Amino acid sequence: MTGLRIGVVGGSIAGCAMAIAGARAGADVTVHERSDGELQDRGFGIVIPPPLHRELVAGGYLGADMPTTPVATRVWLARAPGRRSARELARQQAPVAPCNWGLLWRALRANAGSGVYHRGRPVTSVGRTASGGAVIRTADGEREYDLVVGADGHRSVTRELVAPEVRPVPAGYLVWRGTIPAAALGDHPAQLELLESSWVTLGFPGGHGVFYLIPGAATGSRLLAYAVYASPPPAGTAPEAPVSAAYVRDIAEEHFPAEWADIVARGEHSSQALHPVADFVVPRAAEPPFLLAGDAASVTRPHTASGAVKALQDALCLERSLRASASAAEALHRYADERSAEGARLVGLGRRLGRALVENAPDWPAMGPAEVAALSSAALDGDDSYLYGSVQRQR
Numbered sequence: 001m002t003g004l005r006i007g008v009v010g011g012s013i014a015g016c017a018m019a020i021a022g023a024r025a026g027a028d029v030t031v032h033e034r035s036d037g038e039l040q041d042r043g044f045g046i047v048i049p050p051p052l053h054r055e056l057v058a059g060g061y062l063g064a065d066m067p068t069t070p071v072a073t074r075v076w077l078a079r080a081p082g083r084r085s086a087r088e089l090a091r092q093q094a095p096v097a098p099c100n101w102g103l104l105w106r107a108l109r110a111n112a113g114s115g116v117y118h119r120g121r122p123v124t125s126v127g128r129t130a131s132g133g134a135v136i137r138t139a140d141g142e143r144e145y146d147l148v149v150g151a152d153g154h155r156s157v158t159r160e161l162v163a164p165e166v167r168p169v170p171a172g173y174l175v176w177r178g179t180i181p182a183a184a185l186g187d188h189p190a191q192l193e194l195l196e197s198s199w200v201t202l203g204f205p206g207g208h209g210v211f212y213l214i215p216g217a218a219t220g221s222r223l224l225a226y227a228v229y230a231s232p233p234p235a236g237t238a239p240e241a242p243v244s245a246a247y248v249r250d251i252a253e254e255h256f257p258a259e260w261a262d263i264v265a266r267g268e269h270s271s272q273a274l275h276p277v278a279d280f281v282v283p284r285a286a287e288p289p290f291l292l293a294g295d296a297a298s299v300t301r302p303h304t305a306s307g308a309v310k311a312l313q314d315a316l317c318l319e320r321s322l323r324a325s326a327s328a329a330e331a332l333h334r335y336a337d338e339r340s341a342e343g344a345r346l347v348g349l350g351r352r353l354g355r356a357l358v359e360n361a362p363d364w365p366a367m368g369p370a371e372v373a374a375l376s377s378a379a380l381d382g383d384d385s386y387l388y389g390s391v392q393r394q395r
Contacts, residue, residue, distance in 0.1 A: 010152035014294025017315035025322035029115035036120025045225025156296035203364030204255035298343030301350030
């Protein structure tokens, strides 16, 4: 693929990973990122499977020095009936490598090679050339490429050309995400000790929360990252940022064990955001000369923890496809065959997990190890998820 010209729309995690993939396969890569600043200040937590992390390090996508906070166990908790203390429901072997979104982006950006990275130049449209190539249009003009990667998120201009009929499907509930300095857990030594070796799922009526430690931006620092899934605020209440913060505090105060409520409701947040949960998947992840990656190709419900993971796997697939193919078109067909099916699988998995954990949330305090295992197995429905490593899947 030496001399192949690849244009990447979007310079976030998916875009940087795709740029590395193209460069490693011998292509000339140009990235177009709409933001005019660095993206590393986005500090929310993500988790990736340890085997994928090792593959990315071995492949030169990530440096071995990028910090993570690996843990091997998932602990399920709920508030004890009639009390404010926590009750442990179950433990599962579920190794993950939590990391910081901003640090992951910075590591990928540093390894994106010698290709051109344009910042502050939003792509207005993409199109086909008469010769069968592709063109990317910005306010500065247009550039022609042999292959264009749409890595521009759920509002992708590239997807509007490839699959204009695809629209997000709302789940009907929300996720509140936030980070809190780990130093704020100083008054909660038992919870900090638990998080040193585990990540936590905390069930409550109508939803659940997920908690884990991630590296902070400052060397050696750590943050507590969390995601709380629940129904939206009452009708007529606009879910703006102040309301969002107050609402998630109310959920914590009403439903969490006292020590966890104290952390979330009164902790000093580094960041906090509200996201409506939705999903979609394109019928085909590539249509030469265009390819969709990351959230441009499919958005899964966050229960699968596959947003950044899928984008990174997309990049690895693109590199393999380019290396194994005699033409860009052949590579895109290989890519589409693999990644279209994976996107559909993940969307289906996310919907099942959403029904099990939020829409039809169980009576959490009444559950024990057998009930949690049965719930997990039923939601997986024979599928794979690194978040449920030791669960016996139904076949």
